[in-house]
Amino acid sequence: MEGVLVSAATGALLSVLGKLPTLLVEECKRLKGVRGDIKFLMDELTAMQAFLLRMSEEEDPGVQDKAWMTAVRELSYDMEDSIDDFMQTVDHKEAKQDGLVAKIKHSLGKLGKLKKRHRSGIEIQDLKKQTIEVGERNARYKARDAFSKTINATVDPRALVIFENASKLVGIDEPKNYIIKLLTEEEDAKRAQTKQNNKTEDEWESTHPLILVSITGSGGIGKTTLANQVYGHLKKRFKFRAFVSVSRNPNIMDILRIVLSQVTGQRYADTEAGSLQLLITKITDFLAYKRYFIVLDDIWDVKTWDIIKCAFPVANFGSKIITTTRINDVAKSCHASFGGHIYNMRPLNIMHSRKLFNERLFNLEEGCPPYLEDISEQILKKCDGLPLAIIAIAGLLANTERSESVWSEVKDSIGRALERNPSVEAMMKIISLSYFDLPPHLKTCLLYLSIFPEDCIIGKKGLIRRWIAERFIHKQGRYTLYELGEMCFNELVNRSLLQPVETNKHGKVKSFRVHDTILDFIVSKSIEENFVTIDGVQDPTIGTKSKVRRLSLQGGKQQIDSTLLTRHAFSNVRSLSVFGNHSEVPSLDGFTRLHVLDFGDCKQLENRHLAKIGRLFRLRYLNLRNTNVSELPEEIMHLGCLEMLDLRGTLISEFPVILVNLVKLEVLLVDVGVNFPDGTAKMQALQLLKWVGIGAEQALSFLCEPGQLQKLRKVYLEMEGVGQEDLCILGGLPALLILILKVTAKAKDRLRVSGGVGFRCLIELRYHRVELGGMDLMFAPGSMPKLEKLDIAFNAGESDSLSSEAFGIGNLPSLISIKCEVRGWLSSTVAAAKDYLETTARTHPNRPTLLLA
Secondary structure, eight states: OTTOSSBTTTBTHHHHHHHHHHHHHHHHHHOSSOHHHHHHHHHHHHHHHHHHHHHTTOSSOOHHHHHHHHHHHHHHHHHHHHHHHHHHHHHTTOOOOOOHHHHHHHHHHHHHHHHHHHHHTSOHHHHHHHHHHHHHHHHHTHHHHHHHTOOOSSOOHHHHHHHHHHHHTTTTHHHHHHHHHHHHHHHHHHHHHHHHTTOOHHHHHTTBOOEEEEEEOOTTSSHHHHHHHHHHHHGGGOSEEEEEEEESSOOHHHHHHHHHHHHHOOOGGGOOOSSHHHHHHHHHHHHTTOOEEEEEEEEOOHHHHHHHGGGSOOOSBOOEEEEEESOHHHHHHHHHHHOOEEEEOOOOOHHHHHHHHHHHHSOTTTOSOHHHHHHHHHHHHHHTTOHHHHHHHHHHHTTSOOOHHHHHHHHHHHOGGGGGSIIIIIHHHHHHHHHHTSOHHHHHHHHGGGGSOTTOOEEHHHHHHHHHHTTSSOOBTTBOHHHHHHHHHHHHHHTTOSEEEEEOTTSOEEEEEOOHHHHHHHHHHHHHTTSOEETTTOOTTSTTOOSOSEEEEOOOSSOOOGGGGGSGGGTTOSEEEEOTTOSOOOOSTTOTTOSEEEOTTOTTOOGGGGTTGGGOTTOOEEEOTTSOOOOOOGGGGGOTTOOEEEOTTSOOOBOOGGGGGOTTOOEEEEOSOOBOOTTGGGOTTOOEEEEOSTTTHHHHHHHTSTTOOTTOOEEEEEESOOOHHHHHHHHTOTTOOEEEEEESSOOSSOEEEOTTTOOSSOOEEEEEEOSSOOOOEEEOTTSOTTOOEEEEEEEOOTTOOOOTTTTOGGGOTTOOEEEEEEEOSOHHHHHHHHHHHHHHHHHSTTOOEEEEO
């Protein structure tokens, strides 16, 4: 993965190096004497790339080195933009002799003078010292470098277990039980007294006051985890409840809309209010004379609390409020508002710290080997009982050699000075150490997460597709780009830098979040390297970083003036992300160099905002999911580079005819019965089609066109029913590798899969019957010769007979894994179906693994 095209370390240098040969061909057609110039450019840029990669390993490069690195990165982006502009004119047969190579060479010459002046001021002894230090560091971390060249194909199960244990087991029981006692002890006593006095529940509730507990402590100590555990334990007692993250730069209207949505059960979209005062009134009116339970997580300032608290009526109905904060003044203000209690979280004791640490690194039966016990204790002492610090350092050590010398180097890197204030400095040092241990491509993938707002739940698939569109990942070996992206993602999970939120039934991560302390660090690094610009965090028009490369509009307190969005500073933006709570959708006029445009969940987006989208000729990724867009403009035909289009949750019912012009479109995601125009099957680059909802039969109508869709690798369809003819259409797709079918109605006749049906390349089949009905697939000899993974779900009916002849799993010669969910109201038929599957797996020549649900 070392050959990433665009990265935080080297900017677009590698991409430029890849495009210069093409430029050489085009320029040589028109001008003489440029071959030598371009060769000079390639040699010079190759040397610059090596310098940047080397300097990216330095945790604290000098001021002049930083300036040089920034200058080179910015130049690389500008050079790529110039080359792309030139190639666009060539494509339109309007090439001008504008001296492109001369311009680039002139810029490079100025940069060379800067480098020469910089290097001339360094003493020989300093150079010698730096050389020795770099050599020693390389010797110490040989094991780490060797690991960096590998790619984890899967998530280590222990990487998931450590978050599970941190949130549910290790050291949490005592504080959880204590806070539950603070909230309920008096209530439970009065409840018991009420029963003795034969009073009603209503009479008891009307005599019990609201109780608040404010949990306070440093970042990474587990405040959110503790609050979530208490909430999960008590929420069943309350009909009206909400758990809301406030965060550092809160949108108060959005937070209160979420509260209103959760306590009332309304959809978020139906909680629109004209003003903040009206919204607060809606909540207070609804909660008046009701018993409620509210958790407000991660409050950063008193002013925010003073507004939010107005939504919660104080009455004697036994309501509960929990707040979490790392600011003592906020905890005191919460206490002053409603009384109650302040709970100061304590770090984990050494026993719990050791348990959390060891479960990530060692087998439970074996434990820590004796030769690592002493150094492990020293490392845990540095972590000072902070769960996030323990998780981060364990994730780092899990990917290094298990030797005392290597672990000792890691321990020493944390630094002796941190012993003075370990709760803050040690945390950031450990995160820094984990970051600098990453190979360049993973640094880039991690820094990219600074685009997302705090506490955002991020989907894995969408993130990987964005990485691909940004050219952080390039083709390598037999793997697809998505598979390589998934490997990068898994490695970040294995290193405990991402916190899984949702996993599927097979343990595969579907969504995740970034802990706010880790997010603080990567946001800082992104700003420092001008990798991402975030509204509300920095002013993108100040200083030398006026060229914004990636812009994230999160609707923060310090919002970007809308007039700035058309200025020259934004003409170089490659990625624009507008999150749902942003108050204004920017015009696309000034964003002519976009590669990624993400409006996902932005309800303000309407058709008019896409009016000039055709100017974005470099656009590769367009996300319109869950917006109010009802039609695509005809200008979309000009998006000749578009690779991913997500239209799920929109109001679009019909595609324009010009959709067929998107000849590079690889991923098309639709979840309604959209009418496809004639000729759609000519989109030869299409690799993934996802179609959910009634009307999926329309998808089959264009899948059956002969000779088309030669690259379609994955199809996801939710359909009412599947017939033998439909199966033959799907089987005829020549490159199909993965087929996912969710069927709501039983087939009229048993579906027979044979060699004549096709599916010659299929390696994974997921066939799920959603409603009642038995298994209606039968695999004949010679069917699906390359199928490795079979995932099925069905209802075992009383009349169903599963046998080797009726089902035919034994006829799948390449099968290596079977996952099956057998449902049914009659336990005997369910048991019989499972027995058959177990026997089939046991007697199959490949002995495939079997997972039953």
